[in-house]
Structures are given as C-alpha cells and as structure tokens.
Amino acid sequence: MTLPPGDRPADRIPRRQALRVIGGAAALPLLPEELFANPHLAHVHLHRQEADAEPAPLTVLTEHQARTLNAIAERILPTTDTPGAGDAEIPGFVDRLLAGWLPDAARDHLLAELDSFDARAREKGGPFVDLPDTGKDELLTEAQDEALAERNGRGFSRNPNRLHEQPFFDLVKWLTLFGYYTSEAGMKSELGYRIVPGRWDPCVDIEDA
C-alpha cells in the first residue's frame, strides 16, 4: 500500500522540497540511463519500498468479521485453476472503505448485516467460517434469493450514497468482485495483467493475450 489512510494526497508533494530547485543543479533529477533500458527495472526501482510493507492492521472490522467476510468472498469467487477471492486481501480493502470511504449509513448497514448473516449461520450449526462449503452455499443462496426479491427488478447502484439501500448479498458481491479483480491475485492470475507489457501487439489470438 502506498498511502496510509489519512495521509492526504495533496500533502505528498512536500513544499519544502521546492527551495532546493531554485538555481540548483539538483533540479529535475534524471534517472540513470541504464534504468530506462529496462522498464521492469524502473518499476522495481519505483516500488521497492511498497513491496516490503506489512499489511495494515484492521481498524474497523473485528478479526472474526474479517474472517467471515473472507470466507464469503471465497465462496462467491472460489479457488479454481486460479486463486479465489479468499486470496485477494478483501478484508483489508473493505476495512479501509469502512474507515475512510463509505458514508456512515452504508458502513452501519454493512456491519450490521454482516453480523446478522453470521447469526443465521450459527442457527445452522456454527459461525459461517466453520460451516462446510455446502452449508455456506445454502446460506448464500438464501441471501441471493432475498436480495433478488428485495431489489424487485432494480439493478445494483454503485453510488456511495445509495449503498446502504442495497441488499447485503449484492453489496458483499460487489465488494468481492471489485476487490478480487483489483487484487494482485485476481489481476495477475485471472486477468493475465502485466504492469509493464513492454510492447503493443494490435492483433493476437485471445489465448495469447
């Protein structure tokens, strides 16, 4: 992660740096030529620090809520020949949304619904994370059916100010989809994403892309 929450992007360009530019030979530093020769090296240079960073601790979700969320995500997009959403660091992503992104109403809605969903699992024999896959899928199917009925033909709205109106299943499914396909596991393994493709080919067979 490049930015701790609360570190405003506007603050990332230190104004102090400015004075050094005036009249100094240090202005506009250029990378050594050999670094340009290989875009991958330039990438490594840029992101060395991030690679070593520890995942941030949870600030809103409890450990149990985080594990529940991860287990739901893994059933929505399970591990197959590629990693599943359980490998996509979705609890950390959702925790940051809860802490600094979601409107209060959506935050309260998601947390309350997550707990009541887990309470229903307990009625079926244990917390959601301890249910067998078939039990998990039964509960999720129920939640999906309820969401369908609740929406009554309306589509899902991504508008932050409408998220508290979205049924729990849809909300958690959207967070899972978005979280997975923007994660390292999802982008690299499932989407074949390369940060630096290195070339443009205007016509390739789909399996080679």
Next chain:
Amino acid sequence: MVQIIERKTWDAIVIGSGITGGWAAKELTEKGLETLVLEAGPPVVPERDYSEHTPPWQMPYRGLRDRKHQAERQPVQSRAAACDEWSGKFFVDDIDNPYSIGEGGQDFLWIRARIVGGRSLLWGRQSYRWSDLDFGANARDGYGTDWPIRYRDLAPWYDHVESFVGIAGQPENMPQLPDGKFLPPIAQSCMEEKVREGLDRAFGGTRRFTPARVAVLTKHHLGRRACHYCGICRRGCISRSYFSSLNATLPAAEATGRLTVRPNSVVRNLVYDEQTDRVSGVHLIDAESNESIEVRGRIIFLCASTIESARILLNSATPRFAEGLANSSGQVGRNLMDHIFQVGANGNLEGLEDKTTFGRRPNSCYLPRFVNLDGDRAAATREKDFLRGFGYQCGARRGTLWQGGIGQPGFGADYKASLRGLAPWRLGFTGFGENLPNPDNRVTIDPELEDRWGIPAARITMSYGENEEAMREAIQTRAAEMLEALGAKNIRTFNRNSLPGFAIHEMGTARMGRDPETSVLNGWCQSWDVPNLFVTDGAAMASSACQNPSLTYMALTARACDYAVRQMRRLEL
C-alpha cells in the same frame, strides 16, 4: 505592499511551467537568455511522485479514489477522469483556488494543475496541426476577428516542435489535418483496420479512420525511451516516453545552465513601468512564506494558462490601463472558448471474436473533420444547421466481462468462469466540436472573492450557443450513420451536454489579431500595448478549431520566442 525586491534583472521571466512555459524556457535559454520560470505550485520529482506502475492493489481504495477528501477539497477537479486516486495529488485544491460563475453563465469546470510541469503531466497527448480551414475560419464567416497568421507562418514551427516532442502518427495527406514530422504510428488493432477499410469504402475516403497522433515515443528519441505500453500516461512516465515539460523541455532548458525554476511562486500581478511603457517585473506571493516578492525581467512570457493569464492581466491594472494591463482593446478576458465533447455514438462489431490486442497503448484512433470543408470540397460537405466542424476520437476495443459481473446472477466456480474472457468488440466515436468565439463568454475579476493568497479570483461567464447545440446533434447522427454503414449492432448515441471547460481545451482570452483596436496580441503573440510582454498559451487563440490545441500552442510559443530574441538583439525590445 511589496516587501522584497530582488535586485537581479533576468533576461526573461516565464510565468507558468506547463506545456507552453516549458517551451518558452527551452527556446529562450537555448538562445542565450538567463531565464526565470515562475510556477505557482510545488515541484514534482518523477522518481517519487510518478505512479504509473503502482497497481490498484497498492492503493488504499484500489482506484475508487479518496472520495471524502475529493468531496471536501476537490469538488471541481474530481470531475476530471484524470483526477483519480493516483493523480489527484497533481490537481489544485478547489478551496485554496476558488473562482466564481458570472450571472447567466453555465457552470464552468476549471480543471487545473499547479505543479512544476503543469497540465503537461496530465494531458491527453493528442497532437494535431491546424490548417487554413481553421486559421481562415473567422475571416470566412465573420465570427471573431481574423487570425493574423496562416498555416504557412506556423508550418516551420510545427516542424520545429514536433521534431523535439516526438509524435507518433500516420501521414494521411488530408488538407484539413496537415501531416507532420512523425515517428512511426502506433498500429491500429485488427478490428480497427477493418473499420478503416469499411469507412473508406462507404464514404469514398472522406472519413478517414487514422491512428491518433500522440506525443508518445514509438522509438528512442533524443535521450528519451520508447513507450513500454503500460497505458496510464497521466500518472507519470518514468521512461520519459510521453512529452511533458518535466520529461523534456525543462531538462533541455536546464542543460543550458541558464534556467532557474522558482516553484511555489503565485503570481499576483505584472509590474508596469509608466516611464518606459514596459513591464519591469512580476509581483508574486511565495506560497509557503506568504512573502510578497518582486522579480525583474527584460521580457515577460505569460504562459499561465488561458484563464489564469487573463486573470493576471486583469489584476495588473494601472492608471494607464485601468481595465487591465495590455487591455486597451477591452478584449482581455473575452472570447473564452472550449470544445464541446462527451457526445457521439458507439456500437458492437461482429467478427474477429478470437482476436484481441496485447499491451495498453497510449492512444486510440482519430477521425478528422469532414464537414464544412473549404476549396473544391466545400459544396459537398456543407452543413446547413451549423458553422465550422468537429472531429472524433474513436477506437474499437474489447472490455472485460467481470465489470458487468454484478448484473449477472449467481456465485461460485461456474459464475467465476463465466466472467472470464472478453466482451465483443465495441467501436466508439466521441466528437470534439469547435466553439464559436463570442465576446460575452468571458473572464472578469470577482469583486469580492480571493484565493488563499489574497489574490482576487476569476469570475467566469460562459454559455454554449445554438451553433454548438446543432453541432451536438450532427456529431451523434454522423457517428451513428458510420456505425450503421459498418453493420454495427446495438448502436447507441449519447450526449452528456459537457459543461464549458470540461474538455480542458479552454482558450481565447487574449486573442491575436491584425488590429490593436480589436485584439490583444499581434501576429507574434506580442502585446500591442506593452511590447516586452508576450502571451503564448491558449489565451492567444483567435478561434478554437476542433483539433486538440496543445501542439499549436507549442508552435506559437517557439515562434514567439524566436521573434522576441531577434527583437532584443536588434535592441527593439
């Protein structure tokens, strides 16, 4: 009020470090002038601040943006697509940098970057020459005043800047979009090749679907590396493959040993000397210390961007120029233009289901203007409902299926498998249309509002008129008829009625002209009133054409620098 007066007199002071300020810095220093560049914002250090290789999973909100911060501090800037979670830091804080909307005007979106390099770090890189269809437009239909130059005056300067910038492009031999000094084009996708052939067939070669001409290197060029197709130029470019002040012109200027960049220098006004009838310097506020400082120079290049340059001139009123410096014509601030856009059509194309592209290119395609042409072609291309014309940015691509996944029922392994793969090819056309010059569309100074540094803020009054309305209709119909001719399915037209300013092609507030009574600048971007003052950003434009304007700003700047230095050497400045 001015507390510190620096003793040194610079040969030249350039206000702004964006695409034109960078060019002025390069040209003036290379011609031997000790040059000071004033930039309102902080420096950008590529190794620290560029983020094009930072993937979504390393961002706190995975690309969903710092929503609360943007709502609070960047309500205007965040309307721009480029003001995303990565690049939002390059855009201004709207609370520190306010402006107002004049009575009767539409909302105007003033999108700005106050950083060393300015908006050249964020631009779309589209680089098109204008032609005499454009430079002759005002004279032909009577809107605005005649440009004092024609294509032949600017052609060598287009050559000059293109040779340095490096433009990937394909020659097409079309009079309305002159060819330039191109690097190899970025090849069109196999579907786009079919589109090109199909349109050539259906419209007799009049609607030419060409690779977009962009300021991105397709081979190593003057010490900068070829593009590596990571695809998100607006976040920076560590290999310097796309053109910006920071990647190209400022380093060239610095190599002369005659460049000084002074960041965090918010210009309050120009200082006019009644004795000599010249600008003697610039009064700035240090953004960090809030000190008032005056710097002195022999010539001044105002390259602060269209609206900011007008604001500076209007804030520089003197007893002789009570309505704003260099404003004896009363035209400073008037004739503000932008391009209409966010209007067009798209549709699905069948075939080539087993093909796609590899890499993320920094461009797409372009379809040059084909309406209201001049010369032999004129009659056949005449549109009865509007004057002037439009071009399209366009392209055919395949989206990923997961993005529509929330609309698909289900979950589990089969569901995951169903989201794999690519959507059908979709061909889209987005029009960019010319905006007629209108003296009532203007920048003035708000009588009360001030920015964070106590500088009177701009008030912007601008509305699109009937000509733009009619053009929006035609942009949709003409795009739809091309999609029909190609056999596209599921054709949809769209018109989001883009607000003025939103194309971020604002121009025209200190127009060039032939007559000091009706224009601010002469044919060299030189103030009629104050001979050592040059304005070479978008403010100088007398009309808007429909092509992206940055390349023309660059050529005008280089040409003005050449003229200014020749005049200085003859002791005429």
